[in-house]
Amino acid sequence: MITTKTKQKQEVLEAVVVRFVGDSGDGMQLTGTQFSDTSAMFGNDIATFPNYPAEIRAPQGSLYGVSGFQVHIGSVEISAPGENVDLLVAMNPAGLKTNLHAVKPGHSVIVDIDAFSKKNLEKAQYESNPLEDGSLENYHVIEVAMTSLTKEALKEVEGLDNKSITRSKNMFALGMVYWMYNRSTDHTIEFFNKKFKSKPALIEANTKVLNAGFYFAETLELIPNSYTVAPAKMAAGTYRIVMGNTATAWGFLAAAEKSGLELFLGSYPITPASDILHELVKHKHFGVKALQAEDEIAGITSAIGAAFAGDLAITTTSGPGLALKGEALGLAMILELPLVVVDVQRGGPSTGLPTKTEQSDLLQALYGRNGESPVIIIAASTPANCFNYAFEAAKLAIEHMTPVILLTDGYIANGSAPWKIQSVSEMPEIKTRLIKEAKEKWNPYDRDEKTLARDWAIPGTFGLEHRVGGLEKDKETGQVSYIPENHEYMTSVRAEKVKRVENYIPKLKTEFTDEGDLLVIGWGGTYGTLYSSVKELRQEGYSSVGLAHFNYINPLPKNTEEVLKRFKHIVVCELNTGQFASVLRMNFHGIEFLQYNKVQGLPFGNSELIEEFKKIMK
Amino acid sequence: METTATPKYTFKDFASDQEVRWCPGCDDYVILRSMQKALPEMGLKKEDVVFISGIGCSSRFPYYMNTYGMHSIHGRAPAIASGVKLANPGLSVWIITGDGDSMAIGGNHFIHVLRRNLDLNIILFNNEIYGLTKGQFSPTSLVGQKTKSSPYGNTQPPFLPGELAIGAQARFFARIGGNTPKEMTDMFIKAEKFKGTSLIEVLQNCPIFNDGCFSKYTDKAVREDKQLFVEHGKPMIFGKERNQGMVLNGLKLEVVTLGENGITEADLLVHDAEEQDPTLHQMLVRSEYPLVTGIIRSFPDVTFEERVDELTAAVKAGSSFTKTDDLFFSGETYEVK
Structure with missing residues (x-):
C-alpha cells in the first residue's frame, strides 16, 4: 500500500449510478442514503432505488438476504434510478453474485475480500472464488480488506464491542466512494453527531472508519481516477431530499393546514406504507391525531368516524389492506364523506412480494367493492410529487365529499429525490363544505348544483342533527328508502358526482x-x-x-x-x-x-x- | 360552537320522525324509551350526542333518535365511534351493538375499544340469537340451542359478554334485564357520567326467534328471587323476602340465608364496583344463581383521551413548530441558485 498522497487525475461525468449491496444487516440502506443526500446537497439531481428483502435479518451471506441501495446522481436531469451500474460496492459474495449483471463491462466493482471466505462463497453458491477464477476479468475490480482495515482503524477506540466494530465497515466503503466522486464527508459526520448524540464512542468510531475509507481510496493505486459529477441545472429555490412516503405525509399536513381541518390518521402497519404512519405520528405539535388501530378495518372505520365528526381523515395501507378496507370504503362512499385512502402498492396477489414494487392494485382500487361504488382515484408519479398528489387527494375529497384513493407504490414511496420545498402559502385553497347553521328545510343530502357534493354537517352543530348509514337513502330527505327508482337515481347521482370531477382536474398533457x-x-x-x-x-x-x-x-x-x-x-x-x-x-x-x-x-x-x-x- | 345553556328537554325531543320498525313485544322498545328518558337527565345538548351502530336489529337504533347518528357496517361501530370521539372529544358518543355484531364479526374492535378506554358508552343488546338474518345461533347462544343454523343443537360454547369484556380490561361493566326500564334509565345516566368506556349488557328478549331466553331470570314473578341487583357500597342481598345474601367461601361465591346459622347482614359481601382487581367482578359475572345485574364494575382509570392530551401537550411544549412550513424548511435543506 502506498502511504504518500498522490495527485489523481479527475474525470468529469454527466451522471453515474452507484449501487451498494450487502447483507440485510450490513447497513446498505443507510450507506446509500448518505451518499445520495450528500450528492444532492452538492447540487446533483438524484434518484434512488432501495431494494431489500422482506426478512429483517435474513441468514447472513444468503442470496435472498441481499439488501441493495442504488443511487443515480447527475449534473443533468435525473428522472429514474438508472439501469446500468457504474460502480458496484459488494460487501459479500452473495451481493456480488446477485448484482454483477447490472454492472457495465469495464466499470468498477469494490469488494470486501475479507467476506470472501469459503463459507460465504458456498452460501452464495459460487463453485470457485470469482476473485480468483478470472470470471471478473471484464470489470475493474477493486479488492479491499474492508473488515480488517475497519478493525485496524478502530483498535484504539475504547468502549466498542466486536459487533459494533464490524458493523461500521459500511462507512469504510462510503468513505472510499466519497473520495472517488469528490464528495465531502461533512454531511455524514454531522449525521453521526446527531444520530449517536448519547454514544460518543460510536461517533468517534464511525467518523474514524469513514475517514479511513476516504484516505485509503486517496492513497490507493488500485483506483486510477477520481470522478466529478458537476451540480445539475435545477430551478432556483430551497430544496431538501424527500422519500415518497414522507412527501405523502407532508402533503396531508399541508392540506390540513390549508383547509383549516385537523388531520386524523387511522392506520395499521403494513409494508411499504408504514413510513407514512411513522412520519405523521411525529407531528403532534400540529395537532395530528394518529391512531394505530387493531386492524386495517379499524384503520379505515376510525377514519370514517373522524370524517363524520369533521376531521381531514385518512387511512394508509398497501394492497392486502385495501382488500380488507373494501366494505368500509363502500360505506364512506354511500355516506358521501371525505376520506383519503393511500395504497402504497406492492407485489401481489395475497402477501405477494411485500418489499417489491408493482402497479397491480389499479383494478382493485377501481372495482374492489360491492355494489356500484365509484370513488376518485389519483396516482403520484415521483417521490417528490407524492406531496402534491396527497394534497390533491385531500382537496378533492373535501371539496367533492367523496372518498379518494391515492395510489403510490413501493418504488416511489421508498425512493428519494430532491424536492423544491413548497410553502403552504403557495398551495391552492381548499374550501370545505362545512355548514354551521340550519337553513330552513335542510336535508343532509342537499347537493351543490355544479359538483353534486353534499353539505358537511358535523356533530356538535346545533339544529342539524341527522342520521346517515349504509342503507340506501331517499334522494330528498336522506332517510332510508327501498324505493326502486330512488335507488337507481341515487346510484347515478353518486357516479355523476365522481364523473364531474373531470371539470376540476388538469387536462392530460x-x-x-x-x-x-x-x-x-x-x-x-x-x-x-x-x-x-x-x-x-x-x-x-x-x-x-x-x-x-x-x-x-x-x-x-x-x-x-x-x-x-x-x-x-x-x-x-x-x-x-x-x-x-x-x-x-x-x-x-x-x-x-x-x-x-x-x-x-x-x-x-x-x-x-x-x-x-x-x-x-x- | 357557541356555548349556550343546555335547553330543558323531554324524552320527545330525542325521538326522531321515523316509525319504529322492531317486532311487537321486542325489548328493543324498552331500551329506546329508557334512552330517550335518560338523555334529558344527562345535561347534554342534543347536538352533542352521537349514536353509532353496526348491523343487526339493535343497530337500527340511531334512526329512531333525534341526535346525530350513523348506522354503519357489521361489527365496526366501536372503531367508527373511536374516530368520532378522537375528532371531537366534546361529544357524548354511544355505540349500539348486538351479540353477533360485537362478539362475532366485530369481536376484535370490541376487545380493543375496551382496552383503550376512550370515554365512550356501549349498549350491547344480547338476545343470544341472530334476529335480522332470521334465527341463527350467535356467540352467546347456549350449547344445545336449536336454531336455523343448528337444527340438532348448537355445538359452540358461548361467550359471557361480561367475562370477555373484563378480560379485555373493561373498566365499567353493567348488566340489566330488558324489562326493567327504570333501572335501565338510571344505568344509562351513570354510564354517561363514567369517564372511560362503559359497557351495558341488556338481556334482551327476542319474541320471534328466541322468546323467553332470559325469562328464568327476568320474569316479574321470579326476578327478585333469581337476580342479585348489586349497588356499590351495599351488601349483596336479594330475594323477595330480602333474606338471601352472598358470601365468599374460599374461592367460591355462596348463597346464604340471613337469620340461618347465625348469619347476619354484616357477614355478607359488600359490593365494591370501584375495586381495580377484577377477580370478584368476574365471579359475579359468572354467577348463575343468583344472576347478577346492576353495575358490576366501575373502576375509575385514566382515559385514552387523557393520555393523548397529555402527550400532545408535552410534544407541543417541546416543539418550535407551529406551521407546517416550519417543518418543511427545517433541518437539512439546501439552496439552488
Whole structure:
C-alpha cells in the first residue's frame, strides 16, 4: 500500500449510478442514503432505488438476504434510478453474485475480500472464488480488506464491542466512494453527531472508519481516477431530499393546514406504507391525531368516524389492506364523506412480494367493492410529487365529499429525490363544505348544483342533527328508502358526482410531442423511467415519440380521447399484466392499445423499454 | 360552537320522525324509551350526542333518535365511534351493538375499544340469537340451542359478554334485564357520567326467534328471587323476602340465608364496583344463581383521551413548530441558485 498522497487525475461525468449491496444487516440502506443526500446537497439531481428483502435479518451471506441501495446522481436531469451500474460496492459474495449483471463491462466493482471466505462463497453458491477464477476479468475490480482495515482503524477506540466494530465497515466503503466522486464527508459526520448524540464512542468510531475509507481510496493505486459529477441545472429555490412516503405525509399536513381541518390518521402497519404512519405520528405539535388501530378495518372505520365528526381523515395501507378496507370504503362512499385512502402498492396477489414494487392494485382500487361504488382515484408519479398528489387527494375529497384513493407504490414511496420545498402559502385553497347553521328545510343530502357534493354537517352543530348509514337513502330527505327508482337515481347521482370531477382536474398533457407515430402511456410510479427512455429514444433520432403520463385515473382527464387520436400507435406500459390498458379499452373504443408489461417486482429498465418502442415503430 | 345553556328537554325531543320498525313485544322498545328518558337527565345538548351502530336489529337504533347518528357496517361501530370521539372529544358518543355484531364479526374492535378506554358508552343488546338474518345461533347462544343454523343443537360454547369484556380490561361493566326500564334509565345516566368506556349488557328478549331466553331470570314473578341487583357500597342481598345474601367461601361465591346459622347482614359481601382487581367482578359475572345485574364494575382509570392530551401537550411544549412550513424548511435543506 502506498502511504504518500498522490495527485489523481479527475474525470468529469454527466451522471453515474452507484449501487451498494450487502447483507440485510450490513447497513446498505443507510450507506446509500448518505451518499445520495450528500450528492444532492452538492447540487446533483438524484434518484434512488432501495431494494431489500422482506426478512429483517435474513441468514447472513444468503442470496435472498441481499439488501441493495442504488443511487443515480447527475449534473443533468435525473428522472429514474438508472439501469446500468457504474460502480458496484459488494460487501459479500452473495451481493456480488446477485448484482454483477447490472454492472457495465469495464466499470468498477469494490469488494470486501475479507467476506470472501469459503463459507460465504458456498452460501452464495459460487463453485470457485470469482476473485480468483478470472470470471471478473471484464470489470475493474477493486479488492479491499474492508473488515480488517475497519478493525485496524478502530483498535484504539475504547468502549466498542466486536459487533459494533464490524458493523461500521459500511462507512469504510462510503468513505472510499466519497473520495472517488469528490464528495465531502461533512454531511455524514454531522449525521453521526446527531444520530449517536448519547454514544460518543460510536461517533468517534464511525467518523474514524469513514475517514479511513476516504484516505485509503486517496492513497490507493488500485483506483486510477477520481470522478466529478458537476451540480445539475435545477430551478432556483430551497430544496431538501424527500422519500415518497414522507412527501405523502407532508402533503396531508399541508392540506390540513390549508383547509383549516385537523388531520386524523387511522392506520395499521403494513409494508411499504408504514413510513407514512411513522412520519405523521411525529407531528403532534400540529395537532395530528394518529391512531394505530387493531386492524386495517379499524384503520379505515376510525377514519370514517373522524370524517363524520369533521376531521381531514385518512387511512394508509398497501394492497392486502385495501382488500380488507373494501366494505368500509363502500360505506364512506354511500355516506358521501371525505376520506383519503393511500395504497402504497406492492407485489401481489395475497402477501405477494411485500418489499417489491408493482402497479397491480389499479383494478382493485377501481372495482374492489360491492355494489356500484365509484370513488376518485389519483396516482403520484415521483417521490417528490407524492406531496402534491396527497394534497390533491385531500382537496378533492373535501371539496367533492367523496372518498379518494391515492395510489403510490413501493418504488416511489421508498425512493428519494430532491424536492423544491413548497410553502403552504403557495398551495391552492381548499374550501370545505362545512355548514354551521340550519337553513330552513335542510336535508343532509342537499347537493351543490355544479359538483353534486353534499353539505358537511358535523356533530356538535346545533339544529342539524341527522342520521346517515349504509342503507340506501331517499334522494330528498336522506332517510332510508327501498324505493326502486330512488335507488337507481341515487346510484347515478353518486357516479355523476365522481364523473364531474373531470371539470376540476388538469387536462392530460403530452411530453416531447403532441402528435406522432408512437404515444407511450404510463401512470403512477413508472414516470421517471418512461420519461428518460422516451428522451433517450428521441436523442437517437426517433422524433415522433411522445409520452402521456396519467396521474388521474378516475375520472380520466376530459381530453384523453383527443390526445390518444393524435398518435399512430399507442403502447401502455405498466408493472402489471395490463390493468390500465383494459380501462382505456373500456373507455375508448376503436383505438388499439399495445401493451408492455412487467411483473417481476422490479421497476422498468430503460433498455427494455427502448427496445420495445423501436420494435413497434419498425 | 357557541356555548349556550343546555335547553330543558323531554324524552320527545330525542325521538326522531321515523316509525319504529322492531317486532311487537321486542325489548328493543324498552331500551329506546329508557334512552330517550335518560338523555334529558344527562345535561347534554342534543347536538352533542352521537349514536353509532353496526348491523343487526339493535343497530337500527340511531334512526329512531333525534341526535346525530350513523348506522354503519357489521361489527365496526366501536372503531367508527373511536374516530368520532378522537375528532371531537366534546361529544357524548354511544355505540349500539348486538351479540353477533360485537362478539362475532366485530369481536376484535370490541376487545380493543375496551382496552383503550376512550370515554365512550356501549349498549350491547344480547338476545343470544341472530334476529335480522332470521334465527341463527350467535356467540352467546347456549350449547344445545336449536336454531336455523343448528337444527340438532348448537355445538359452540358461548361467550359471557361480561367475562370477555373484563378480560379485555373493561373498566365499567353493567348488566340489566330488558324489562326493567327504570333501572335501565338510571344505568344509562351513570354510564354517561363514567369517564372511560362503559359497557351495558341488556338481556334482551327476542319474541320471534328466541322468546323467553332470559325469562328464568327476568320474569316479574321470579326476578327478585333469581337476580342479585348489586349497588356499590351495599351488601349483596336479594330475594323477595330480602333474606338471601352472598358470601365468599374460599374461592367460591355462596348463597346464604340471613337469620340461618347465625348469619347476619354484616357477614355478607359488600359490593365494591370501584375495586381495580377484577377477580370478584368476574365471579359475579359468572354467577348463575343468583344472576347478577346492576353495575358490576366501575373502576375509575385514566382515559385514552387523557393520555393523548397529555402527550400532545408535552410534544407541543417541546416543539418550535407551529406551521407546517416550519417543518418543511427545517433541518437539512439546501439552496439552488
